[in-house]
Amino acid sequence: MSAQVRVRFAPSPTGFLHVGGLRTALYNYLFAKRQGGKFVLRIEDTDQSRKVEGAVESLIAALDWSGVHYDEGPHKDGAFGPYVQSERLPLYHKHAQQLIERGQAYYCFCTPERLDQVRQKQIAMKLPPSYDRHCRDIPPEQSATRVVAGEQHVIRMKVPMGGEMTFEDLIRGKVTIAHKVLDDQVLVKSDKFPTYHLAVVVDDHLMEISHVIRGEEWLSSTPKHILLYQYFGWNLPQFAHLPLLLNPDKTKLSKRQGDVAVEDYRSKGYLKEAIVNFVAFLGWNPGDEREIFSLEELIKEFSLERVGKSGAVFNVEKLNWINQQHIRRKTDKELAEMVKPILMQKGIAVSNEGYLLKAIALMKERVTLVQDFAEFSSYFFEEPKVFDEAGRQKHWEAETNQRISALADELEALKDFNHQNIETVVKALAERLQIKTAKLIHPTRLALSGRTVGPGLYEMMELLGKETVVRRLRNAIQMMVRR
């Protein structure tokens, strides 16, 4: 009975996908999937001056990476294309023309200079700056003649002088705005491109968008859009204006105060699952105490009713924790595939898959980012090049050389080099030497890894293998001596 749910994400190609943009896209996507509807990607490139080369592709790549796949859009034609506004110009012209004919829009010949003067004067007089409607009442025949004569012009919509408009927002409830505070918005610019306001209304209607889910920055221009729907005689979509994402100082999330591009987080070692999970929770929650969700689980639970109204600070600490949680949910194999290329970048080629898997298992609960695997455990794959200096001073005492040397001998003689046996050897030696096991453990870890922190020592030794352990132990003695 009810019409098909169709939603869209409509970014302008001015750079990389912003995490706020990802959240908007995600909510649209979740809503569509939940309702069995369609999610459309539309590129809003009506501002020629802000166009950035390659932005569309990078936007699509980021969306694709995060798993927020669109059903229709560039490279994925549905029945409503094209999905790039610069390829839809005739559509906008046709509709603008219709408005002109009905007297709901008019040609405006004001120069940018005049507009600026008017604005300056209004500001000086402490009046709200707005277009003075200088061209609103030029007789249609007269302005048509000027247009034909080739005079520079724009097309503006005629906003009623009195009255007010109330509309229902799915998130905010009733919103009322007086017509008089609405400008006679430019609909078609002098370069013949439509402005956002015309293009968004025409496209949302033509693409049969049922729910307009977008950022709160559009809330105050929604009345203009609704007026346009009324002028065209079209049914209104439902509107849902999402709260903004904020910097730690509560201003609108921006570069300058940290990373905002999805790509930044991806390259730092955040999982797509974590980014999606985190961003979903900025303004929405399932109503109970669960926090770790997969995309599929989000689809099952998402609802616009549970979206909040106030802005949310993008808090990296929590993202880190969520990333940790998702890393643990990955299999060692999955993680290995992600870690391999990172190790490769560091010049480490992994030949033994099983070995890598075991190293990952040992590190899994100790990392926050995928990058950490390569960062904190390179010693599994190559000789430690440097030894933590503070650790050396703290754990490498005068007697340590002989102790480690003795340990190396004992281990070399060990037949079955597994962690239980290793532990037995280490503890027995400590007892014989009448020292605390820690006196052997810490310098051993330092010698083997160059670090003072890491996974359980016995497990680590087992994985490294007897040859490597004995060799590194003896090498370390040499290196420490030389200092």
Next chain:
RNA sequence: GGCCCUAUCGUCUAACGGUUUAGGACGUAGCCCUCUCAAGGCUGAAAUACGGGUUCGAUUCCCGUUAGGGCUACCA
């Protein structure tokens, strides 16, 4: 300046008039575990911006104040 939106721990949030000594999570402090670091377990500190109403009863409804944000372009 005008218009619109918003307002619970530092942060993300729960509570849809009473079951609340306002719950959870991140972070933070302490303790436990322990070879280190994590992880895990336990405990603690930490919030309803303020002022009026409405009501037998307000975090919850209404009004005002304050604060923050958004918009106010031939940008989206």
